[in-house]
Amino acid sequence: MSSARGTDVPEGAPAVLRIAVAVNPQAAFGRRRGAGPAVVNALQASGHDVIVLTQPNYELLRRETAKVVEAGGVDVLVVVGGDGMVSLGVNIVAQTEVALGIVASGTGNDMARTLGLPIDDTDASITALHAALLRGPRRIDLGQVRQGELTTWFGGVVSAGFDARVNDRANRMTWPKGSQRYTVAMVLELLSFRPVRYRTSVDGVAASTEAMLISVANGRSIGGGMRITPDAELDDGLLDLFIVDRMPKLRLLRVFPKVFRGEHTTLPEVHISRARAVSLEADGVVAYADGERIGPLPVEVSVAPGALLVYA
Numbered sequence: 431m432s433s434a435r436g437t438d439v440p441e442g443a444p445a446v447l448r449i450a451v452a453v454n455p456q457a458a459f460g461r462r463r464g465a466g467p468a469v470v471n472a473l474q475a476s477g478h479d480v481i482v483l484t485q486p487n488y489e490l491l492r493r494e495t496a497k498v499v500e501a502g503g504v505d506v507l508v509v510v511g512g513d514g515m516v517s518l519g520v521n522i523v524a525q526t527e528v529a530l531g532i533v534a535s536g537t538g539n540d541m542a543r544t545l546g547l548p549i550d551d552t553d554a555s556i557t558a559l560h561a562a563l564l565r566g567p568r569r570i571d572l573g574q575v576r577q578g579e580l581t582t583w584f585g586g587v588v589s590a591g592f593d594a595r596v597n598d599r600a601n602r603m604t605w606p607k608g609s610q611r612y613t614v615a616m617v618l619e620l621l622s623f624r625p626v627r628y629r630t631s632v633d634g635v636a637a638s639t640e641a642m643l644i645s646v647a648n649g650r651s652i653g654g655g656m657r658i659t660p661d662a663e664l665d666d667g668l669l670d671l672f673i674v675d676r677m678p679k680l681r682l683l684r685v686f687p688k689v690f691r692g693e694h695t696t697l698p699e700v701h702i703s704r705a706r707a708v709s710l711e712a713d714g715v716v717a718y719a720d721g722e723r724i725g726p727l728p729v730e731v732s733v734a735p736g737a738l739l740v741y742a
Contacts, residue, residue, distance in 0.1 A: 447505040447563065449473055452483040452495045452518065454511030454536070465535040465552045466510045472556045473508075478563075488514065496522050504528055506741065508559065512536010516585060517720040520572060520738060524583040529567035529739035531559050537654060538721060541586045544649035544664065545742040562741035570664040572737040573648040575719050576730045584719035585738065587652045587659075588731050590710050591643030592623055592674075592682075596653065617683070625676040629711040632671060632703070642682060645672040646708050646731040652721075659702055660692030667735040668704040675699040707732040 451473065453466030466484070473480045481498060485491035499507060499522050507523050508531035509515040519530045533555040534542035548554035573584045600615040625640050645652070647659040647670040659670040677685075677699050688694040695702060710717070711728040718724060 446477055446479065448479040448481070448503055449506040449508055449531075450481040450483055450495065450498050450504045451508045451510065452491060452515065454488070454491065454509075454515045465533060465555075468552050469508065469510055469533050469556060469559070472560070476560065488518070492518050492522075495519075499523060499526075499528055506531055506563070508533060510535055513538045513540055513586065513721045516541045517583075517722050520585050520720070521583045523738070524572055525734070525737050527739065529741055531562065531741040533559065538652070540651045540654065541649055541720065543651055543655060544586065544662075545740065547742055559741060567739040567741050568665075569736045570738050570740055571648055571667060572734045573646065573669055573719075574732050574734055575646075575717065575724055576732075577717065577725045577728075580725065582719050582722075582724055583734075583737070584648065585664075586649035586720045587645050587647040588717055588719045588724070588729070589643070589645050589652060590712070590715055590717045590727060590729070591626055591628075591641065591645070600653070623679070626712050626715055631707075631709040632705045633707055639673065640676050642674040642676060643672075644674075644710060646670070646705075646710075647672055648733065656686070656689045657692035658689060658694075660695065661702075665736070666704075667733060668706060669708065669731065669733045671701075671703050671705050671708055673701040675701070 451470050470480055470482050483491065483495050483498060485494055495518065498504060506529050507519050509519040510533040513536060515536065516532055523530050532542050532547055534547055534549050535552065539549050542549060548558055573588065575582050575584060575588050596615045599618060625642055627640050628644055630637050630639065645658055647662050648664065650659055650662045651657045658672050662670040685694055685697065694700050709728060709730045715727045716723065716725060717727055717729045
């Protein structure tokens with residue numbers, strides 16, 4: 431048996447992999463600083479060839495990680511952090527043979543939830559990663575969102591409406607910690623929010639609708655566990671289009687607890703359908719993908735079947 435790098439190892443032994451580990455020291459506001467070193471130590475103890483990537487800010491880390499992966503010879507990129515780190519990894523290894531591993535230690539961790547990975551438990555995450563490395567990676571779909579000349583890959587959800595404004599506010603807040611920030615941000619944002627007139631094209635069929643929000647999902651949740659599209663599949667070659675019609679603010683506030691439980695899908699104002707390509711236009715709306723700012727609408731969103739190898 432030979433490893434991914436061509437080194438002979440004994441029959442039945444795990445392959446020795448060259449693994450780049452990118453660590454976000456600010457994940458969950460620095461509450462999980464020990465996660466990165468623990469992952470590195472565990473992988474090295476298992477005999478893997480580990481490259482440690484750390485930088486004081488996200489952009490420098492993105493550049494260093496991309497440089498290392500593009501230089502070749504890396505089998506796996508493991509990201510330690512939240513959905514922002516998953517976005518970093520996805521946009522570096524999409525449509526390559528470098529597989530992505532995730533140790534969820536951020537605030538939202540929505541992509542990890544969709545993949546069924548442990549959340550905020552470093553020991554459990556390391557155990558799950560070891561098991562996945564032995565099994566081998568699986569192939570899942572990714573989404574692509576195009577805004578002007580910019581093209582961004584995403585694994586989870588593109589938000590464009592009330593949910594995007596909540597995400598933007600939550601990103602600027604320093605209190606409370608954890609996923610409760612999204613709940614507080616939602617209540618504050620609701621005070622000034624107005625329904626949006628959207629112009630859409632879904633697999634070439636144009637329409638206009640007034641809605642509280644529209645999201646295009648490859649994954650299942652946003653905002654630290656709000657299961658907006660609970661039946662979404664990561665390998666069906668389709669995206670889930672999520673639309674919430676105009677409704678009174680108080681009713682929207684009452685609906686959100688149902689979203690965390692995935693019990694909102696039968697409400698008359700909620701519409702979920704599947705598509706391969708969606709374009710969105712609206713005035714004054716900014717799109718987010720996996721919690722990262724994309725830019726003002728219009729955007730075009732499409733699915734790329736099997737575009738990512740992931741250990742999960």
